[in-house]
Amino acid sequence: HLRLICRSCSEISHLSITDCPSLTDNCMKSIGSLKQLRVLNMADCLLITDTGIKSLTDGPCILRLRELNLTNCMRISDGSMTNLSRRCKRLAYLKLCYLDQVSENGLELIGQMDQLISIDITGTQTSDTSLKSLGNSGNLRSVTLSSCRQITDLGLTKFATSCTNLEYLNLSFCTQLTDNAIRSMAFCCKYLTTLNICSCSLLTDMSLQYLSGVCKYLYEIDISYCQLITDKGLKYLRRNSHYLKRIILIECPNISRAAIDKLVLKIPYVQYHYTNKPSELAK
Missing domain, CATH: 3.80.10.10 (Ribonuclease Inhibitor)
Structure with a gap:
């Protein structure tokens, strides 16, 4: 047919x-x-x-x-x-x-496609080496690396150095990444508008400090299951991210209800999960 x-x-x-x-x-x-x-x-x-x-x-x-x-x-x-x-x-x-x-070598070949604007390689064998090759596609604006668990700070840093025009980046479940990777990415990708770092369990308030200080156009961020982030991290976002309109923070046990209440006064859309009762506040 x-x-x-x-x-x-x-x-x-x-x-x-x-x-x-x-x-x-x-x-x-x-x-x-x-x-x-x-x-x-x-x-x-x-x-x-x-x-x-x-x-x-x-x-x-x-x-x-x-x-x-x-x-x-x-x-x-x-x-x-x-x-x-x-x-x-x-x-x-x-x-x-x-x-x-598709092996690491196969993913490296995709890095030769310099006309790419958006790529999603969720759940693949992407490593630091193939991620660096992907960075050769200098026109990339949107990249999804969700569940690419082999990626480390070194790979993301080299990738970000080449892809300075990124606007959308999904790093959810990239569990090896630390604040150092977010720092490098923030300083390289200053035009970032959307970032997903859900379940990047090693990230702390320092990551949000770097992002709020450098990525001035940040519009949406997902920090769900980042259990090391505290009220201090939200304070950085609330004070410095002037374009920020959406925050998702599900299962962040070190963020207090008081900090969320302050956030809601500044950010139009906040989705969170507090004391085992899912809630959503929209201004």
């Missing part, structure tokens, strides 16, 4: 075929033939392999393809990363979440 659709609707520009257990490599040539295709979402298509991605990138669709989502396409490996980096020269938005077969 998909091949018939591709033949009869050759002007398709947006195609979403998520969670299709019957979709195989045999269909990828038909998708690749769509000359006007700009957005392709194939998340959770579990049978697609490197062969299918090669058929896709060999087709004329790569001339206009700007956005690609391959989340949880678990049979894809480094071979697909090679084809994407060599063939997809206009690709700007890329999601490669939970690709267990």
Whole structure:
């Protein structure tokens, strides 16, 4: 049916075929033939392999393809990363979440795609080395590194040095990061507007001091499950982050109710969890 659709609707520009257990490599040539295709979402298509991605990138669709989502396409490996980096020269938005077969070497190839604006590599084997390579994509504005647990302060520092125009950064569950990494990132990425450091359990009030002092355009931050952050950290945000409008702080046991009450007076949206009773305050 998909091949018939591709033949009869050759002007398709947006195609979403998520969670299709019957979709195989045999269909990828038909998708690749769509000359006007700009957005392709194939998340959770579990049978697609490197062969299918090669058929896709060999087709004329790569001339206009700007956005690609391959989340949880678990049979894809480094071979697909090679084809994407060599063939997809206009690709700007890329999601490669939970690709267990893609190694550090494969992720390094993505760093050669200097046209990328946004990338999501949640739950991959990203290490300091591959993260440094990713930093070569100097046009990146949005990066999601959630659950990339191999990343350390060294890797994030080198990455941030190259990606100074970042606006969105998700570091949730990057459990090895310390205040030193946040300090380096803050001084390099001064235009940051959204930051997620949920469950970065080693971070302290010092991280919020660096962020509030340098990242003047910070609009939203998630510090949930950062159990070392205290009232002092919120004080830094409240006093120095003039553009801050949204804070999420779930399960932060060292932050008092009094500090939250003061925060609500300054910040329009505060979501928190206090004394085991979820609450949400909106001004």
